[in-house]
Amino acid sequence: xxxxxxGADTTASALNAxxxxxxxxxxxxxxxxxxxxPGGGPYQRKEVVFExxxxxxxxxxxxxxxxPSSVKAKITTDSNNDGPQIYDPEHPHADDxxxxxxxxxxxxxxxxxxxxASRSYEANLAAMKYGRRxxxxxxxxxx
Amino acid sequence: xxxxxxxxxxxxxxxxxxxxxxLRQEAIAGNLANANTPGYKRVDIDxxxxxxxxxxxxxxxxxxxxxLTVNLAVDSLAPKTDASGxxxxxxxxxxxxxxxxxxxxxxxxxxxxKMSRLxxxxxxxx
Numbered sequence: 001x002x003x004x005x006x007g008a009d010t011t012a013s014a015l016n017a018x019x020x021x022x023x024x025x026x027x028x029x030x031x032x033x034x035x036x037x038p039g040g041g042p043y044q045r046k047e048v049v050f051e052x053x054x055x056x057x058x059x060x061x062x063x064x065x066x067x068p069s070s071v072k073a074k075i076t077t078d079s080n081n082d083g084p085q086i087y088d089p090e091h092p093h094a095d096d097x098x099x100x101x102x103x104x105x106x107x108x109x110x111x112x113x114x115x116x117a118s119r120s121y122e123a124n125l126a127a128m129k130y131g132r133r134x135x136x137x138x139x140x141x142x143x
Numbered sequence: 144x145x146x147x148x149x150x151x152x153x154x155x156x157x158x159x160x161x162x163x164x165x166l167r168q169e170a171i172a173g174n175l176a177n178a179n180t181p182g183y184k185r186v187d188i189d190x191x192x193x194x195x196x197x198x199x200x201x202x203x204x205x206x207x208x209x210x211l212t213v214n215l216a217v218d219s220l221a222p223k224t225d226a227s228g229x230x231x232x233x234x235x236x237x238x239x240x241x242x243x244x245x246x247x248x249x250x251x252x253x254x255x256x257k258m259s260r261l262x263x264x265x266x267x268x269x
Contacts, residue, residue, distance in 0.1 A: 006165045007172025014176030050180040055173070065214025066186050068173025120178055123233055127172045130244045134168055137251045138161075142258045 005131045010055065011124050013070035018121040020073040021048040025114045032105040035093040043103040045110075047078045078104060148257055152200055155208040157253040159196065163188060163213050164247040170215050171240050174231045181227035185236075189216040 024046040034043040052069035081104045089098035148154070170186045177183040192213055199207040221230035 006168035010169065010172040010176045014172075017176075050177070052177045052180045052183050065189055065216055068169045068186060068215065069177055069180075069183070070173070071176045071180055116179070120175075120233075123175050123178065123237065124172075126237065127168075127175045127240060130240050131168055131172065133244060134165065134247045137248055141251050141255050143255070 005128075005135045007068070007127060007131045010068055010070050011128045011131070013053075013072065014124040015121060015128075017048075017050055017071045017073035018117050018124065020075065021050075021117045022114065022121070024048045024075055025110050025117065028105045028110050029107065029114075032103060032107055032110075034103055035091070035100055037103075042083060042101045043105070045078045045103065045105045047076050048073050049076060050074075145261065148261055150205060151257075152203055152205065152208065154254070154257055155205050156196065156200060157250045159208055159211055159213070161247065161250040161254070163192065164243050164250065166213050166215065167243050168240075168247075171236050171243065174236050175233065175240075178229070178231045178233050178236070181229060183229050183231060185218045185221050185230045186215045187218045189214045 028045045031037070031043040037043040050071050050073055053072055054069050055067045083102040083104035085099040085101055087098055088094055088100050091100045094100050167188050170188065174185045174187075192211070195211055196208070199211060218230065221232070223230055224232050
Protein backbone atom coordinates (compact mmCIF):
# COMPACT_ATOMS: atom_id res chain seq x y z
CA UNK A 1 0.00 0.00 0.00
CA UNK A 2 1.25 3.44 -0.84
CA UNK A 3 2.00 5.58 2.18
CA UNK A 4 0.91 9.00 1.08
CA UNK A 5 0.22 10.55 4.45
CA UNK A 6 3.09 9.80 6.82
CA GLY A 7 1.99 8.44 10.19
CA ALA A 8 -1.66 7.97 9.18
CA ASP A 9 -1.93 4.33 10.33
CA THR A 10 -0.30 5.11 13.65
CA THR A 11 -2.55 8.09 14.26
CA ALA A 12 -5.65 6.11 13.30
CA SER A 13 -4.77 3.43 15.88
CA ALA A 14 -4.27 6.10 18.53
CA LEU A 15 -7.58 7.84 17.75
CA ASN A 16 -9.30 4.48 18.03
CA ALA A 17 -7.59 3.71 21.34
CA UNK A 18 -8.48 7.10 22.84
CA UNK A 19 -12.09 6.67 21.71
CA UNK A 20 -12.27 3.28 23.45
CA UNK A 21 -10.90 4.95 26.57
CA UNK A 22 -13.52 7.72 26.40
CA UNK A 23 -16.24 5.10 25.95
CA UNK A 24 -15.05 3.21 29.02
CA UNK A 25 -14.97 6.44 31.04
CA UNK A 26 -18.52 7.38 30.05
CA UNK A 27 -19.61 3.85 30.93
CA UNK A 28 -18.02 4.25 34.36
CA UNK A 29 -19.74 7.60 34.95
CA UNK A 30 -23.09 6.26 33.76
CA UNK A 31 -22.82 3.30 36.15
CA UNK A 32 -21.43 5.23 39.11
CA UNK A 33 -24.48 4.43 41.26
CA UNK A 34 -25.38 0.96 39.99
CA UNK A 35 -25.52 -1.42 42.94
CA UNK A 36 -26.82 -4.45 41.05
CA UNK A 37 -24.77 -4.99 37.92
CA PRO A 38 -25.27 -8.05 35.66
CA GLY A 39 -23.59 -10.97 37.42
CA GLY A 40 -24.48 -9.63 40.85
CA GLY A 41 -22.83 -7.12 43.15
CA PRO A 42 -22.09 -3.48 42.45
CA TYR A 43 -20.75 -2.26 39.08
CA GLN A 44 -16.99 -2.56 38.79
CA ARG A 45 -15.19 0.21 36.97
CA LYS A 46 -13.63 -0.47 33.57
CA GLU A 47 -10.03 0.47 33.13
CA VAL A 48 -8.32 0.95 29.75
CA VAL A 49 -4.63 0.19 29.42
CA PHE A 50 -2.62 1.04 26.33
CA GLU A 51 0.04 -1.14 24.79
CA UNK A 52 2.22 -0.40 21.80
CA UNK A 53 2.50 -2.57 18.68
CA UNK A 54 5.56 -2.23 16.48
CA UNK A 55 4.65 -1.24 12.92
CA UNK A 56 6.04 -3.12 9.95
CA UNK A 57 9.42 -1.94 8.63
CA UNK A 58 9.11 1.45 6.98
CA UNK A 59 12.53 3.02 7.44
CA UNK A 60 14.29 3.93 4.23
CA UNK A 61 17.60 2.31 3.44
CA UNK A 62 18.95 -0.65 5.35
CA UNK A 63 16.00 -0.73 7.74
CA UNK A 64 18.03 -1.68 10.78
CA UNK A 65 16.56 1.11 12.89
CA UNK A 66 13.56 0.87 15.17
CA UNK A 67 10.06 1.29 13.77
CA PRO A 68 7.37 3.57 15.10
CA SER A 69 4.65 1.89 17.12
CA SER A 70 0.90 1.96 16.90
CA VAL A 71 -1.17 1.71 20.03
CA LYS A 72 -3.85 -0.71 21.12
CA ALA A 73 -6.36 -0.28 23.93
CA LYS A 74 -7.23 -3.15 26.26
CA ILE A 75 -10.25 -2.96 28.55
CA THR A 76 -9.85 -4.54 31.95
CA THR A 77 -12.16 -4.62 34.96
CA ASP A 78 -10.83 -3.06 38.13
CA SER A 79 -11.84 -5.59 40.80
CA ASN A 80 -8.97 -4.83 43.20
CA ASN A 81 -10.54 -1.84 44.85
CA ASP A 82 -13.89 -1.82 46.62
CA GLY A 83 -16.17 1.17 46.55
CA PRO A 84 -17.53 2.84 49.69
CA GLN A 85 -20.26 1.29 51.82
CA ILE A 86 -23.24 3.50 52.54
CA TYR A 87 -25.64 2.97 55.43
CA ASP A 88 -29.16 2.79 53.97
CA PRO A 89 -31.31 0.03 55.52
CA GLU A 90 -34.26 0.93 53.26
CA HIS A 91 -32.25 0.16 50.10
CA PRO A 92 -33.29 -3.09 48.36
CA HIS A 93 -29.62 -4.10 47.98
CA ALA A 94 -28.63 -3.42 51.58
CA ASP A 95 -26.97 -6.27 53.49
CA ASP A 96 -28.16 -7.57 56.89
CA UNK A 97 -26.37 -4.78 58.71
CA UNK A 98 -28.06 -2.16 56.47
CA UNK A 99 -25.02 -1.24 54.38
CA UNK A 100 -25.07 -0.90 50.58
CA UNK A 101 -21.87 -1.64 48.66
CA UNK A 102 -21.40 1.14 46.08
CA UNK A 103 -19.41 0.80 42.83
CA UNK A 104 -15.69 1.58 42.95
CA UNK A 105 -16.12 4.54 40.56
CA UNK A 106 -14.60 7.83 41.64
CA UNK A 107 -16.33 10.55 39.61
CA UNK A 108 -13.52 13.08 40.11
CA UNK A 109 -10.94 10.64 38.84
CA UNK A 110 -13.11 9.78 35.83
CA UNK A 111 -13.53 13.46 34.92
CA UNK A 112 -9.76 14.03 35.01
CA UNK A 113 -9.16 10.93 32.87
CA UNK A 114 -11.81 12.09 30.44
CA UNK A 115 -10.09 15.46 29.93
CA UNK A 116 -6.70 13.73 29.51
CA ALA A 117 -8.11 11.33 26.93
CA SER A 118 -9.80 14.08 24.91
CA ARG A 119 -6.60 16.18 24.93
CA SER A 120 -4.62 13.18 23.66
CA TYR A 121 -7.24 12.70 20.96
CA GLU A 122 -6.72 16.33 19.87
CA ALA A 123 -2.92 15.92 19.83
CA ASN A 124 -3.26 12.94 17.52
CA LEU A 125 -5.66 14.82 15.27
CA ALA A 126 -3.02 17.55 14.96
CA ALA A 127 -0.44 14.94 13.93
CA MET A 128 -2.85 13.79 11.22
CA LYS A 129 -3.39 17.38 10.04
CA TYR A 130 0.35 17.98 9.73
CA GLY A 131 0.86 14.70 7.90
CA ARG A 132 -1.81 15.61 5.39
CA ARG A 133 -0.27 19.05 4.88
CA UNK A 134 3.07 17.39 4.16
CA UNK A 135 1.47 15.12 1.56
CA UNK A 136 -0.18 18.11 -0.15
CA UNK A 137 3.15 19.93 -0.13
CA UNK A 138 4.89 16.94 -1.72
CA UNK A 139 2.25 16.71 -4.43
CA UNK A 140 2.79 20.35 -5.37
CA UNK A 141 6.50 19.92 -6.11
CA UNK A 142 7.35 21.37 -9.50
CA UNK A 143 4.16 23.43 -9.81
CA UNK B 144 23.72 21.01 -18.98
CA UNK B 145 20.46 19.97 -17.37
CA UNK B 146 22.28 17.46 -15.17
CA UNK B 147 24.20 20.28 -13.54
CA UNK B 148 20.97 21.62 -12.05
CA UNK B 149 19.91 18.32 -10.58
CA UNK B 150 23.26 16.99 -9.53
CA UNK B 151 24.29 19.75 -7.21
CA UNK B 152 25.05 18.64 -3.65
CA UNK B 153 22.31 20.87 -2.28
CA UNK B 154 19.66 19.30 -4.48
CA UNK B 155 20.73 15.79 -3.46
CA UNK B 156 20.79 16.83 0.19
CA UNK B 157 17.30 18.37 -0.12
CA UNK B 158 15.96 15.06 -1.40
CA UNK B 159 17.58 13.21 1.49
CA UNK B 160 16.29 15.69 4.04
CA UNK B 161 12.81 15.34 2.60
CA UNK B 162 12.99 11.57 3.20
CA UNK B 163 14.12 12.42 6.70
CA UNK B 164 11.15 14.72 7.42
CA UNK B 165 8.68 12.08 6.23
CA LEU B 166 10.24 9.45 8.47
CA ARG B 167 10.35 11.92 11.33
CA GLN B 168 6.64 12.62 10.87
CA GLU B 169 6.04 8.87 11.29
CA ALA B 170 8.16 8.86 14.44
CA ILE B 171 6.36 11.83 15.99
CA ALA B 172 2.95 10.37 15.11
CA GLY B 173 4.05 7.16 16.88
CA ASN B 174 5.25 9.10 19.91
CA LEU B 175 1.99 11.02 20.19
CA ALA B 176 0.01 7.81 19.75
CA ASN B 177 1.91 6.24 22.64
CA ALA B 178 1.86 9.29 24.93
CA ASN B 179 -0.23 7.30 27.44
CA THR B 180 1.34 3.86 26.95
CA PRO B 181 3.13 2.77 30.13
CA GLY B 182 6.87 2.39 29.68
CA TYR B 183 6.99 3.59 26.04
CA LYS B 184 10.27 5.20 24.97
CA ARG B 185 10.12 7.96 22.37
CA VAL B 186 11.80 7.40 18.99
CA ASP B 187 13.38 9.96 16.68
CA ILE B 188 15.76 10.13 13.72
CA ASP B 189 19.04 8.39 14.53
CA UNK B 190 21.40 11.08 15.82
CA UNK B 191 24.16 9.77 13.49
CA UNK B 192 22.23 11.06 10.47
CA UNK B 193 23.02 14.78 10.92
CA UNK B 194 26.73 14.07 11.35
CA UNK B 195 26.96 11.77 8.31
CA UNK B 196 25.06 14.26 6.14
CA UNK B 197 27.47 16.98 7.23
CA UNK B 198 30.41 14.71 6.38
CA UNK B 199 28.96 13.91 2.97
CA UNK B 200 28.33 17.60 2.23
CA UNK B 201 31.87 18.50 3.28
CA UNK B 202 33.17 15.78 0.97
CA UNK B 203 30.96 17.20 -1.85
CA UNK B 204 30.25 13.64 -2.91
CA UNK B 205 26.82 12.98 -4.42
CA UNK B 206 27.37 9.28 -4.10
CA UNK B 207 28.05 9.60 -0.40
CA UNK B 208 24.87 11.69 0.06
CA UNK B 209 22.86 9.17 -1.95
CA UNK B 210 24.11 6.26 0.14
CA LEU B 211 23.06 7.81 3.43
CA THR B 212 20.39 5.83 5.24
CA VAL B 213 17.79 7.40 7.46
CA ASN B 214 16.83 5.29 10.44
CA LEU B 215 14.85 5.78 13.60
CA ALA B 216 16.37 5.11 16.98
CA VAL B 217 15.10 5.13 20.56
CA ASP B 218 15.86 8.52 22.10
CA SER B 219 17.80 7.42 25.17
CA LEU B 220 18.44 10.98 26.36
CA ALA B 221 14.77 11.91 26.79
CA PRO B 222 13.80 12.25 30.46
CA LYS B 223 10.94 10.24 31.95
CA THR B 224 7.67 12.13 32.03
CA ASP B 225 5.69 9.81 34.29
CA ALA B 226 6.07 7.09 36.88
CA SER B 227 5.78 4.27 34.32
CA GLY B 228 8.97 5.41 32.54
CA UNK B 229 7.23 6.86 29.47
CA UNK B 230 9.47 9.48 27.84
CA UNK B 231 6.94 11.26 25.59
CA UNK B 232 6.41 14.95 26.35
CA UNK B 233 3.32 16.03 24.37
CA UNK B 234 4.30 19.73 24.24
CA UNK B 235 7.75 18.89 22.91
CA UNK B 236 6.31 16.55 20.28
CA UNK B 237 3.85 19.22 19.11
CA UNK B 238 6.70 21.71 18.67
CA UNK B 239 8.77 19.13 16.76
CA UNK B 240 5.71 18.32 14.64
CA UNK B 241 5.30 21.90 13.41
CA UNK B 242 9.07 22.34 13.06
CA UNK B 243 9.24 19.22 10.94
CA UNK B 244 6.39 20.42 8.75
CA UNK B 245 8.19 23.72 8.09
CA UNK B 246 11.36 21.83 7.21
CA UNK B 247 9.44 19.63 4.79
CA UNK B 248 8.02 22.78 3.21
CA UNK B 249 11.52 24.24 2.91
CA UNK B 250 12.90 21.13 1.22
CA UNK B 251 10.01 20.89 -1.22
CA UNK B 252 10.44 24.58 -2.14
CA UNK B 253 14.17 24.02 -2.70
CA UNK B 254 13.35 21.20 -5.09
CA UNK B 255 10.59 23.17 -6.83
CA UNK B 256 12.99 26.12 -7.11
CA LYS B 257 15.44 24.06 -9.12
CA MET B 258 12.67 22.99 -11.48
CA SER B 259 11.36 26.51 -11.96
CA ARG B 260 14.89 27.67 -12.81
CA LEU B 261 15.01 25.02 -15.55
CA UNK B 262 11.59 26.16 -16.77
CA UNK B 263 12.82 29.75 -16.84
CA UNK B 264 15.81 28.73 -18.91
CA UNK B 265 13.62 26.86 -21.40
CA UNK B 266 11.06 29.63 -21.78
CA UNK B 267 13.60 32.43 -21.66
CA UNK B 268 11.57 34.39 -19.14
CA UNK B 269 8.40 34.56 -21.26
